[in-house]
Each structure stands twice: as C-alpha cells, then as structure tokens.
Amino acid sequence: MSLQFSVTRNQNPLPVAKRDEVLAAPVFGQYRTDHQVVCVWEKDKGWVSAEVIPYGPIQMDPAAAVLHYGQEIFEGIKAYRHDDGSIWTFRPYENAKRLQLSARRMALPEVPEELFVESLRQLIAVDGDWVPEPVNEKTLYIRPFEIAAEDFLGVRAAHRAEYRVIASPVGPYFTGGLKPVSIWIALDSARAGKHGTGEAKTGGNYAASLQAQGEGYEQGCSQVMFLDAETGTYIEELGGMNLFFVYKDGHVATPSLDGTILRGITRKSVIQLIQDRGIEIQERKITLDEMRAGINSGDIVEVFACGTAAVITPVGQFKSRVETIGSSDAEPGALTASLREELTGIQYGRVEDRHNWMLRLA
Numbered sequence: 001m002s003l004q005f006s007v008t009r010n011q012n013p014l015p016v017a018k019r020d021e022v023l024a025a026p027v028f029g030q031y032r033t034d035h036q037v038v039c040v041w042e043k044d045k046g047w048v049s050a051e052v053i054p055y056g057p058i059q060m061d062p063a064a065a066v067l068h069y070g071q072e073i074f075e076g077i078k079a080y081r082h083d084d085g086s087i088w089t090f091r092p093y094e095n096a097k098r099l100q101l102s103a104r105r106m107a108l109p110e111v112p113e114e115l116f117v118e119s120l121r122q123l124i125a126v127d128g129d130w131v132p133e134p135v136n137e138k139t140l141y142i143r144p145f146e147i148a149a150e151d152f153l154g155v156r157a158a159h160r161a162e163y164r165v166i167a168s169p170v171g172p173y174f175t176g177g178l179k180p181v182s183i184w185i186a187l188d189s190a191r192a193g194k195h196g197t198g199e200a201k202t203g204g205n206y207a208a209s210l211q212a213q214g215e216g217y218e219q220g221c222s223q224v225m226f227l228d229a230e231t232g233t234y235i236e237e238l239g240g241m242n243l244f245f246v247y248k249d250g251h252v253a254t255p256s257l258d259g260t261i262l263r264g265i266t267r268k269s270v271i272q273l274i275q276d277r278g279i280e281i282q283e284r285k286i287t288l289d290e291m292r293a294g295i296n297s298g299d300i301v302e303v304f305a306c307g308t309a310a311v312i313t314p315v316g317q318f319k320s321r322v323e324t325i326g327s328s329d330a331e332p333g334a335l336t337a338s339l340r341e342e343l344t345g346i347q348y349g350r351v352e353d354r355h356n357w358m359l360r361l362a
C-alpha cells in the first residue's frame with residue numbers, strides 16, 4: 001500500500017480513570033475513543049492522504065455536498081479482545097468489499113481493501129486500550145464512513161471525499177440479554193425500492209426507516225421489519241438486521257438478496273454455520289402471509305435476527321397496526337441460542353475459527 005499514515009497523538013485523551021468507568025458499562029454509541037482516521041480523496045489524484053488525528057469535530061463548509069445530496073456511506077465492524085489480551089476483528093475484507101459496493105452505488109470513490117484494513121489497524125494502534133475486556137459481550141464498535149466533502153452546490157458526484165474511522169466502546173445492543181425482542185411491521189413506509197439504494201449502506205436508508213422505527217418504539221418494539229416496496233408482500237429485513245426463520249422440519253429460511261436488502265456479513269456467516277451443521281438453508285422469497293401462517297400453526301418454531309451490533313437475537317413477536325403475531329413471552333429457540341454461542345465464541349477466540357474469519361489487529 002503506497003499511502004503512509006501520519007499519526008498525531010491526542011494531547012488530551014480521556015483520563016484513564018474516566019475511560020475505565022466508561023469501559024465498565026459502555027452504552028452503545030455514547031462515548032468515542034481518543035482518535036479518528038481521516039483519508040482524503042481528490043478527483044484526478046486518488047487517495048492523497050491518510051492520517052490518525054485526535055477525535056474532534058469535522059470542520060466543514062456549509063456547501064459541502066454531503067449536507068445537501070446525502071452522498072454518505074458507512075460500515076459497522078467490531079474489535080474483540082481475546083482472553084490473552086490480543087485484539088481481533090471479524091471478516092474485515094467483507095466490510096471493505098461492501099463499502100466499495102456502497103461507494104459505487106452512491107458515486108463515491110472506492111476505498112481500497114488494504115487501506116480499509118490498515119485504517120482499522122492504525123486506529124487500534126493508538127486506541128487499543130479502548131477495547132473492553134471480553135466480558136458481558138463488550139467490544140469496540142468501529143464505524144468507518146465516507147462523505148462527499150467538496151464545497152459545491154451543483155448536483156453531481158463530488159470531486160473531493162473523506163473516508164473516516166471512529167470507534168465507540170459498546171455493551172450488548174439489546175439490554176435484555178437473550179430475551180426475545182418484538183418487531184414492528186412497517187405497513188405504511190418502505191425502506192428501499194427496486195434499483196434503489198437498499199443494498200448500499202448509506203445514511204438515507206436509515207433516515208427512511210426512522211419514522212416507522214418511532215412508531216415501533218411507541219408500541220414497545222425494538223426494531224422495524226420492512227416489506228418489499230412494490231407489493232408490500234415479501235419480508236425484506238429489519239432496520240438494522242437480517243431475519244432468519246427456523247421450521248419444524250428442521251430447515252431454515254432467510255429472505256434472498258434481491259438488491260433491496262443489505263448483504264449482512266453476520267447473515268453470510270450464519271448461513272455458513274448452518275451449512276456446517278448439515279442443516280438445510282434456503283435463501284428465497286418469504287411472504288408475510290407465510291410467516292404469519294407458519295408462526296400460528298407452529299411450522300415456524302424459531303425466528304431470529306442478526307447483525308454486527310446485536311449479533312444474533314431471538315424474535316418473539318411481530319406487531320403492526322392490524323395484528324400481533326407470536327408472543328412476547330416466547331423462549332429463545334435452541335438453534336438461535338447455539339448459533340449465537342458459536343458465533344460469539346469464534347469472535348472472542350474461544351471456539352475454533354475454522355473458516356479463518358478473524359484477523360488480528362494488535
């Protein structure tokens with residue numbers, strides 16, 4: 001890799017005692033580490049600089065393109081401390097590739113895979129002490145993102161972009177442990193349409209999900225499920241997770257990737273772990289009607305959602321403005337619990353990493 005990182009240390013890091021307090025009980029996204037990565041891209045020059053600098057605000061012209069036309073993409077990936085103190089991450093080249101896919105869709109420059117992985121190493125090299133001890137599902141959540149940073153009000157792909165990386169120590173995403181969560185079915189809003197941006201991890205998709213998420217919160221639900229925008233028939237995904245259904249006959253099904261849902265890396269890994277067990281996994285279209293009938297008849301025996309932030313979480317019930325399906329008292333399913341155990345075991349270095357998914361950062 002030709003770009004060399006320069007490092008400017010934060011002269012006012014959070015005092016160690018305060019950092020230890022944060023790491024004792026981190027709240028998702030509330031605190032950030034002492035540094036950030038900034039890489040700049042310019043049209044005709046490519047990636048021109050790579051720096052680690054103290055964490056702090058971005059100085060930006062009010063005409064910066066991202067503020068007007070939403071050219072923004074991001075990733076979510078975690079750093080895990082293992083019992084021997086070493087620091088690892090999970091399948092970073094998958095995140096690098098997905099950031100590139102998002103970049104192409106949103107007309108932003110692609111961050112080279114090696115630059116992506118090096119940016120994680122560089123941040124951990126200065127902020128490694130922020131990776132919590134491996135207890136109570138604590139990790140350092142890393143947020144790489146890219147923005148259009150050109151000052152120009154015309155509508156076209158920006159000629160200057162910034163790729164940044166920040167990080168935040170986190171505990172469990174859902175605080176109820178393995179308690180099944182309730183999901184709100186969005187009947188009046190869609191997240192992504194055909195040929196739209198659903199497959200890209202771009203801020204606008206999340207902005208589009210917040211209204212329904214707000215309705216869901218009011219109904220005691222912690223995530224929203226979106227249906228396909230065209231017919232409102234097929235199950236797509238949750239606001240921030242992919243869905244799996246376990247059937248009585250033993251097979252598992254998950255909505256296929258048709259361009260409107262995010263190519264979840266946890267989803268891909270869970271499919272592999274299911275295949276490893278010799279269980280049939282179907283990636284196919286699943287209708288809301290099939291889900292309702294399956295849960296009501298007992299044909300569907302477990303539902304779980306998965307993603308980097310919340311790993312694997314059992315789903316107990318689905319609610320919408322017209323119905324309730326399933327029960328909030330449901331027990332977590334056996335397959336859900338054991339897949340979660342296996343995946344977190346691999347991530348924390350306690351279960352053999354037979355697919356070489358883990359990469360050591362420090």
Ligand SMILES: Cc1ncc(COP(=O)(O)O)c(C=O)c1O
Pocket residue numbers: 076237238239240241242262263264265266267306307308309
């Ligand atoms: C909309 C959406 N779907 C699915 C996922 C799960 O993806 P991953 O497993 O790569 O975290 C996420 C989280 O990143 C997401 O935001």
